[in-house]
Amino acid sequence: MKPFGREMTSENNLGKTKPVVIRMLEALLFPKKCLKCGIYMEEDGVHPHTLESCFCGHCMKEGVHPITPPFCISCGIRFHNSFNENHVCGVCLKNPLKLGQVRAVAEYKGIIQDGIQLFKYHSKLSIAKIFEHLLFQTFLQHYDKLPIDLIMPMPLHRAKMRKRGFNQAYFLSRNFKKLYQHSFHRLPSWDMDMDSLVRIKKTLPQTGFDIEERKRNLKNAFKIIREDRIKAKHILLVDDVFTTGATCNEAAKELLKKGAKRVDALVLART
Ligand SMILES: [Zn+2]
Numbered sequence: 001m002k003p004f005g006r007e008m009t010s011e012n013n014l015g016k017t018k019p020v021v022i023r024m025l026e027a028l029l030f031p032k033k034c035l036k037c038g039i040y041m042e043e044d045g046v047h048p049h050t051l052e053s054c055f056c057g058h059c060m061k062e063g064v065h066p067i068t069p070p071f072c073i074s075c076g077i078r079f080h081n082s083f084n085e086n087h088v089c090g091v092c093l094k095n096p097l098k099l100g101q102v103r104a105v106a107e108y109k110g111i112i113q114d115g116i117q118l119f120k121y122h123s124k125l126s127i128a129k130i131f132e133h134l135l136f137q138t139f140l141q142h143y144d145k146l147p148i149d150l151i152m153p154m155p156l157h158r159a160k161m162r163k164r165g166f167n168q169a170y171f172l173s174r175n176f177k178k179l180y181q182h183s184f185h186r187l188p189s190w191d192m193d194m195d196s197l198v199r200i201k202k203t204l205p206q207t208g209f210d211i212e213e214r215k216r217n218l219k220n221a222f223k224i225i226r227e228d229r230i231k232a233k234h235i236l237l238v239d240d241v242f243t244t245g246a247t248c249n250e251a252a253k254e255l256l257k258k259g260a261k262r263v264d265a266l267v268l269a270r271t
């Protein structure tokens with residue numbers, strides 16, 4: 001462990017500080033384990049809000065695969081070719097999305113895929129904060145210059161919420177305002193909205209469905225309960241994974257029908 005020195009405190013994401021001695025005690029009492037393989041990990045020198053603070057070097061070898069150009073300017077899928085220009089993909093040309101644009105942090109593979117599964121299905125909530133930081137960076141990269149009015153985590157149906165115990169999209173964006181204030185020392189021009197959009201239909205799991213079946217499954221799945229709030233607004237939906245986009249697209253359809261000006265999406269991973 002590092003000796004006491006000039007650096008007597010460590011900074012967390014919101015600028016609060018925790019004395020080094022507390023951190024040392026915590027490390028002794030609750031030694032950190034890799035969330036995937038369970039091996040004990042050294043915490044020295046690892047920034048607390050990085051994937052390296054959750055996964056050991058061996059598991060990190062699976063890597064993160066960020067969405068870098070070229071990608072589809074509509075659905076955000078990454079192109080694996082040498083043509084270096086972003087453009088609209090064939091799927092979007094054939095079936096245009098209701099969403100304006102989708103942007104993702106990374107491809108749904110490697111340690112991001114493992115992390116999402118541990119987070120969602122094994123309630124490893126400690127990783128949520130790290131994912132939120134990554135998502136916030138991608139937000140700044142693609143949405144900071146756009147006139148966004150409202151940010152909405154994708155809602156879960158009541159029954160799903162009861163079963164899982166938490167909404168992953170909410171955990172991925174609940175501190176966005178604080179993160180923004182911490183980065184820019186001012187309030188953002190947008191607001192968070194957690195209750196205007198609700199999911200009213202208990203849908204079947206989308207796995208194994210083709211695009212048309214997914215659309216049918218999700219038909220009328222969402223309801224706007226605060227129409228006054230969304231009228232003429234530019235809305236950004238937040239979700240964990242975007243596959244065909246049927247879920248976000250159905251929510252966008254409902255929002256636009258009820259008067260929203262434009263709906264985009266920000267997701268952690270793109271399959
Ligand atoms: Zn590991």
Ligand SMILES: [Zn+2]
Nearest residue numbers: 072075089092
């Ligand atoms: Zn596309």
